[in-house]
Amino acid sequence: MVEATKMMEEETKLHIGISEEESMQQLRSKATELLLREEWKDSIEAYSNFITLCKKQIFHTHLHSDNQLQKLRKSLCLAFSNRAEARSRLREFQSALEDCDSALEIDGTHLKTLICKGKILLNLNVYSMALDCFRLALLDPQANGNSENLNGYVEKCKKLDFLSRTGALDLSDWVSNGFRGKCPELAEFVGSCVQIKRSEISGRGLFATKNIDAGTLVLVTKAIAMERSILGGKDLSEEAQLVMWKNFIDKVSDFIRKCHRTGNLISKLSSGEDEEMLEVPDIALFKPETGENKNKKSSDSENEKVDMGKLLSILDVNSLTEDAVSANVLGNKSNDFYGVGLWLLPSFINHSCCPNSRRLHVGDYLILHASKDIKAGEEITFAYFDPLSPLHKRKEMSMTWGIQCRCKRCKFESEMLSKQEMKEIEIGIERGMDVGGAVYKLEEEMKRWKVRGKEKGYVRASFWAAYSEVYRSDRCMKRWGRRIPAMEAVVYSIIEVMGGDERLLKIVMEEMKKNGGGLVEMEKALKLARDVYGKVVKKQAMRALLELCVATND
Numbered sequence: 153m154v155e156a157t158k159m160m161e162e163e164t165k166l167h168i169g170i171s172e173e174e175s176m177q178q179l180r181s182k183a184t185e186l187l188l189r190e191e192w193k194d195s196i197e198a199y200s201n202f203i204t205l206c207k208k209q210i211f212h213t214h215l216h217s218d219n220q221l222q223k224l225r226k227s228l229c230l231a232f233s234n235r236a237e238a239r240s241r242l243r244e245f246q247s248a249l250e251d252c253d254s255a256l257e258i259d260g261t262h263l264k265t266l267i268c269k270g271k272i273l274l275n276l277n278v279y280s281m282a283l284d285c286f287r288l289a290l291l292d293p294q295a296n297g298n299s300e301n302l303n304g305y306v307e308k309c310k311k312l313d314f315l316s317r318t319g320a321l322d323l324s325d326w327v328s329n330g331f332r333g334k335c336p337e338l339a340e341f342v343g344s345c346v347q348i349k350r351s352e353i354s355g356r357g358l359f360a361t362k363n364i365d366a367g368t369l370v371l372v373t374k375a376i377a378m379e380r381s382i383l384g385g386k387d388l389s390e391e392a393q394l395v396m397w398k399n400f401i402d403k404v405s406d407f408i409r410k411c412h413r414t415g416n417l418i419s420k421l422s423s424g425e426d427e428e429m430l431e432v433p434d435i436a437l438f439k440p441e442t443g444e445n446k447n448k449k450s451s452d453s454e455n456e457k458v459d460m461g462k463l464l465s466i467l468d469v470n471s472l473t474e475d476a477v478s479a480n481v482l483g484n485k486s487n488d489f490y491g492v493g494l495w496l497l498p499s500f501i502n503h504s505c506c507p508n509s510r511r512l513h514v515g516d517y518l519i520l521h522a523s524k525d526i527k528a529g530e531e532i533t534f535a536y537f538d539p540l541s542p543l544h545k546r547k548e549m550s551m552t553w554g555i556q557c558r559c560k561r562c563k564f565e566s567e568m569l570s571k572q573e574m575k576e577i578e579i580g581i582e583r584g585m586d587v588g589g590a591v592y593k594l595e596e597e598m599k600r601w602k603v604r605g606k607e608k609g610y611v612r613a614s615f616w617a618a619y620s621e622v623y624r625s626d627r628c629m630k631r632w633g634r635r636i637p638a639m640e641a642v643v644y645s646i647i648e649v650m651g652g653d654e655r656l657l658k659i660v661m662e663e664m665k666k667n668g669g670g671l672v673e674m675e676k677a678l679k680l681a682r683d684v685y686g687k688v689v690k691k692q693a694m695r696a697l698l699e700l701c702v703a704t705n706d
């Protein structure tokens with residue numbers, strides 16, 4: 153029997169030609185050598201050639217004995233697995249995943265491939281499927297030597313899967329430790345409380361499907377690409393900005409080239425034109441558990457190509473900087489980093505001068521929480537530019553975003569500030585008039601014009617710079633303190649309309665320190681801090697953040 157097989161193999165060699173078999177062997181050795189040398193691109197090419205030859209040989213099955221066929225299939229499986237490894241090192245996750253699936257079609261329990269696929273799925277945030285891969289790999293007797301590592305992956309996947317399903321994120325330990333050590337492991341999460349809908353503000357927007365309490369986590373998502381630069385002085389030089397922007401565009405383009413699915417999602421983002429005509433995508437497309445989407449084979453037909461011109465407009469409209477008024481960067485503040493990035497789902501959030509959400513940035517992750525109570529059906533917004541600034545400044549800033557904000561506050565203030573008395577106050581402040589007097593006059597005018605409730609909050613937010621100057625100046629307070637409302641009343645009327653803000657929290661804390669505030673004041677400050685930083689930081693750790701907030705300069 154053995155003799156017969158040998159004879160068949162010899163005969164086959166004659167048929168397929170010795171050179172083909174030799175060249176296959178050479179190719180395989182070359183590809184393996186390149187892989188070991190970590191020359192990923194060349195090794196991918198060598199494995200691709202090997203795979204083509206190997207498939208061709210398998211196709212001529214009638215020429216082979218069962219034994220030979222099995223050997224060929226084994227080689228093919230290993231070649232797919234190794235090409236997947238090389239591709240994943242180049243972060244070409246989609247094609248690497250396809251290679252893993254081809255290898256697993258041949259051998260469903262191939263250890264190396266299962267580990268490689270698990271790691272890729274982890275990178276794509278498909279935690280439960282990654283967990284399946286690592287668990288299956290652990291069953292392999294050969295995994296013994298590697299079991300510690302594999303168990304580590306299993307635990308990591310379990311933790312991230314739990315986080316992405318529940319959003320039970322807690323940054324407290326890291327915050328309490330002064331952000332020392334590794335930043336906590338974060339997972340993609342999209343709360344069941346949101347959906348994308350057509351917006352009255354413009355195009356599409358993110359909406360609450362149920363009531364959301366202030367501080368509640370809404371979503372956690374990793375940047376498609378991020379670029380950071382270290383600030384030299386206070387601002388980034390023009391040249392540094394250009395370099396940063398170029399690198400950022402290169403990173404996004406590279407990502408699109410490597411991942412068709414992401415390319416498709418990016419092509420759904422607004423380029424700032426004809427927003428009313430844009431389709432409203434299903435939020436499921438952005439959820440980590442929608443694994444089928446991430447694991448789907450890509451084909452050119454389903455890949456809507458994003459041309460460079462359109463991509464530049466998309467990035468112009470949707471890129472966010474970490475260091476914005478609506479955001480707090482946790483962890484790397486001391487390094488003076490300035491970061492720009494593209495986050496998919498947050499790109500559907502419109503601007504409001506009375507925003508109801510804020511973001512935290514931890515590494516490449518954006519964490520969004522409600523900065524005040526949001527009612528079911530309400531649109532979720534954050535501020536693209538400073539809502540604690542006067543109408544004319546907001547108008548200027550909105551121009552740079554290509555926006556003409558028509559929110560309730562802007563409409564009201566346009567009417568209110570067109571009154572002669574209001575104009576005089578504005579001009580007076582600009583020309584260095586006594587701010588205490590200006591605030592007094594403003595409050596009196598509001599009484600006269602019967603400005604009440606939220607509208608009072610709008611006006612006070614616009615003149616916040618003047619109010620804060622008065623409250624911080626002992627001299628001013630001595631003169632005007634009795635004639636203007638107490639700081640707390642003003643702060644809370646502003647918070648009512650535009651949610652938590654770090655600067656409002658800071659002045660409350662400063663006042664508390666000055667007056668040696670008690671438990672009640674501390675509870676109030678903690679509640680306000682929850683609106684600013686979200687419930688991902690628990691009470692004890694929040695106290696550390698409050699200290700930090702008071703210590704930082706405006």
Ligand SMILES: C[S@@+](CC[C@H](N)C(=O)[O-])C[C@H]1O[C@@H](n2cnc3c(N)ncnc32)[C@H](O)[C@@H]1O
Pocket residue numbers: 351353354355356357421422424425427430469470498499500501502503504553554555556557558559
């Ligand atoms: C990041 S996108 C927000 C989502 C966008 N509405 C969409 O449909 O994809 C930013 C763009 O939305 C529009 N937009 C956002 N906030 C706005 C506002 N308050 N007023 C008018 N347009 C706004 C502007 O066209 C802006 O360039």
